[in-house]
Structures are given as C-alpha cells and as structure tokens.
Amino acid sequence: MSFGENLQFLRKQKNITQEQLAERLEVSRQSVSKWESSQSYPEMEKLLQICSMFHCNMDTLMQGDVSRDFVEDVHGYDAFMNRFGKMVTAGIALILLGISVMIFLEGIGVDEEVAPVFFFIFLIVGVLILVIMGMQHSHFAEKHPYIEDFYTEEEKEQAYRKFTVRMATGIGIILVDVLLFMVLGIKMDNVLVADPVNIGKLEDFGMGIFMLLLTPGVSVLVYGGMQKDKFDIRKYNKEKSLSPAKRKRDALTAKICGCIMLAALTVYLVCMFTDIEWSTSWLVFVVGGILCGAVSIILSKDEDSEGGQ
Numbered sequence: 001m002s003f004g005e006n007l008q009f010l011r012k013q014k015n016i017t018q019e020q021l022a023e024r025l026e027v028s029r030q031s032v033s034k035w036e037s038s039q040s041y042p043e044m045e046k047l048l049q050i051c052s053m054f055h056c057n058m059d060t061l062m063q064g065d066v067s068r069d070f071v072e073d074v075h076g077y078d079a080f081m082n083r084f085g086k087m088v089t090a091g092i093a094l095i096l097l098g099i100s101v102m103i104f105l106e107g108i109g110v111d112e113e114v115a116p117v118f119f120f121i122f123l124i125v126g127v128l129i130l131v132i133m134g135m136q137h138s139h140f141a142e143k144h145p146y147i148e149d150f151y152t153e154e155e156k157e158q159a160y161r162k163f164t165v166r167m168a169t170g171i172g173i174i175l176v177d178v179l180l181f182m183v184l185g186i187k188m189d190n191v192l193v194a195d196p197v198n199i200g201k202l203e204d205f206g207m208g209i210f211m212l213l214l215t216p217g218v219s220v221l222v223y224g225g226m227q228k229d230k231f232d233i234r235k236y237n238k239e240k241s242l243s244p245a246k247r248k249r250d251a252l253t254a255k256i257c258g259c260i261m262l263a264a265l266t267v268y269l270v271c272m273f274t275d276i277e278w279s280t281s282w283l284v285f286v287v288g289g290i291l292c293g294a295v296s297i298i299l300s301k302d303e304d305s306e307g308g309q
Contacts, residue, residue, distance in 0.1 A: 002037035006066045010054040011036075013260070025049055075144045084133055085226035089219050091129035096215040098122025106210025152306040159231045166224030172216030183212045253299050257292040262286035 001009070011021050018032045025032070026044055034040040040048070051058055056066055073079075102119035151159075184206045229235065264284040 001067065002038050003041060003062050003066045004036045004062050006056075007032075007050065008036045009067055009155075010056070014054070024053065048210050050289060066069065073150050075147060077144070077150075079145050080136075080140055081226075081230040085138055085223055085230065087129055087133045088226065089223040091126040091133070092222055093215055093219040094122045094129070096128035096211060096218060098126065100207075100208055100211035103211060107205025107208050132281060146237050147233050151231050151233065156231050159172070159228060163228040166220050167226070170217045170220035170224060173220065175213060177210060177213040180213065181206065184209070208265045249299050253296050256295050260291050260295070262284070 011018070016024075018036070019029050020027045020033045024041075026043075027046065031040070031042070035042055041047075045060065047061070051061060054061075054066075060066055089179065098119040098121070102115045104280065105115040105118060267284045
C-alpha cells in the first residue's frame with residue numbers, strides 16, 4: 001500500500017473525517033486530501049505526528065501495509081492452538097511419566113506385575129489426549145483451511161525470543177539429566193562391588209530418575225516448538241491446501257506409523273505376560289517412534305523428488 005492508502009485506512013479506522021484530521025495536524029483539509037491521493041507528502045514533523053497519533057512506525061506508514069496490524073483473529077486460531085499445544089505436550093509428558101513411574105517402582109521393589117499397571121494408566125490417558133486433540137485439530141483445519149495472518153511483527157519477534165529461551169531451557173534440563181545419570185552410574189559401579197545382589201534394582205531406580213527428569217526437558221522442547229509453529233500462518237495455510245497426491249502420502253504415512261506402534265504395543269504385551277524378559281521392553285516404543293520418523297522422511301523425499309521432476 002502507498003502512503004496515501006495507509007493514511008486513508010488509518011483515518012477510517014479511527015472514524016474521523018479529513019477535516020478532523022486536518023484540524024489535529026493543524027493543516028488544511030486540502031492538504032490531507034492531497035496526501036491520501038498521493039499528490040503530495042507531509043513534512044517530517046507531520047509524519048511523526050501521524051505515526052504518534054495512529055501508533056504506527058514510519059517504515060510501515062510510508063511503504064508497508066498498516067492494514068495488517070488490524071487483522072483480527074476471527075476464527076479463534078490463537079486460543080485453539082494454545083490449547084492444542086498444551087494438551088499435546090501434556091499427552092506426551094504423561095506417556096514419558098508413565099515409563100518413569102514404572103521403572104522407578106521396579107527400582108524400589110514393587111512387584112514386577114504391578115508396576116506396568118501404572119504405566120498403562122498413564123499411557124491410556126496420554127494416548128487418549130493425543131487422539132482427541134488430533135481429531136479436534138483436523139476438524140478445526142477443515143472448518144478453517146485458510147487463516148489471515150493477524151500476528152504483528154512485534155508479536156512474532158517476541159515469540160521467537162521465547163522460543164530460543166524454551167529451547168535452551170529444555171536442552172539444559174536434558175544435559176543436566178545426562179550428567180546426573182553419569183554421576184549416578186559411577187556410584188552404582190562402586191556399589192556393585194560391595195552389593196552385587198541389588199545392582200539390578202539400583203539400575204532401575206537410576207533409570208527411573210533419569211526418565212523422570214527427562215520428561216520436563218522434552219515437554220519444554222515440544223511445547224516451545226509448537227508455540228513457534230503457531231505463528232507460522234503461511235505454513236498452516238500451505239499444509240491445508242495440499243495436493244491430492246500429498247494427502248494420499250500423508251494418509252499412507254499415518255497408516256504405516258499406526259501399524260508400527262500397534263506392533264510395538266503387541267510386542268510389549270507379549271513380553272509382559274510371558275516369560276520373556278520385559279523389564280526393558282518399553283524400548284520397543286522408542287524404536288517404533290524412530291521407525292515412524294524414518295518412514296516420514298523417506299516418503300517426504302519421494303515427494304521432493306516428484307516435485308523436482
């Protein structure tokens with residue numbers, strides 16, 4: 001937009017006439033009319049007055065688009081994405097917390113058939129939260145496939161600063177957790193010599209503490225990443241205007257990952273209810289997650305190669 005268009009937009013937003021604006025700026029109505037029709041430009045002093053009056057910066061007023069600062073969140077996108085980010089983070093945290101509690105209980109001597117029950121309680125609640133929020137997100141995207149970018153540049157800059165702090169915090173928590181685990185491992189090696197009988201329980205106890213401290217670190221990283229993506233309206237609109245081929249590929253990825261995680265759950269249940277060693281069988285979920293990531297990367301590469309042809 002030109003300066004004249006920006007000035008006219010701002011004046012109408014304040015619901016004032018050219019005469020009223022001219023009176024406030026101590027100029028003639030004809031001067032304001034010429035400014036809005038781009039026949040002339042005000043002096044620097046008047047430009048500063050206009051910026052102060054309408055709370056805008058000089059660059060945006062002269063060669064930007066001030067209307068972007070007045071776009072409203074008519075669909076409730078910000079509130080929904082905030083809730084979506086918090087609930088998804090909570091679901092992931094509950095699953096990790098369930099693993100932590102199970103291993104920790106085994107480490108303090110709770111019956112090995114009782115400890116997994118606590119894990120499944122956390123797992124069921126966490127998975128249900130993820131499923132519900134995934135369905136709600138799909139429904140929201142179907143109702144609102146296009147969102148007008150209503151975030152200001154200042155809000156985006158502030159969001160990026162928060163993102164960097166959250167990433168640093170999450171990584172810091174994980175690194176401290178690893179350091180504590182290493183120190184605890186050294187102490188357990190010393191205990192092994194004096195008490196080799198209870199080393200298994202001590203290892204479970206140490207791993208439980210490690211997973212327990214890992215949970216907030218991962219949660220901060222997940223929430224920080226989702227909050228950053230919330231401000232990328234262009235990415236949201238692009239994802240919601242996918243080609244039929246991309247939609248089929250995404251559906252295929254979801255089906256494959258669903259089968260992988262179902263197989264992981266089956267393996268875990270078989271290990272739990274048979275004589276097979278299952279104290280570390282929760283790792284099948286980690287392996288399943290890695291396989292899902294690999295499938296997603298492979299299929300996305302196929303998409304890139306098709307796009308380049």
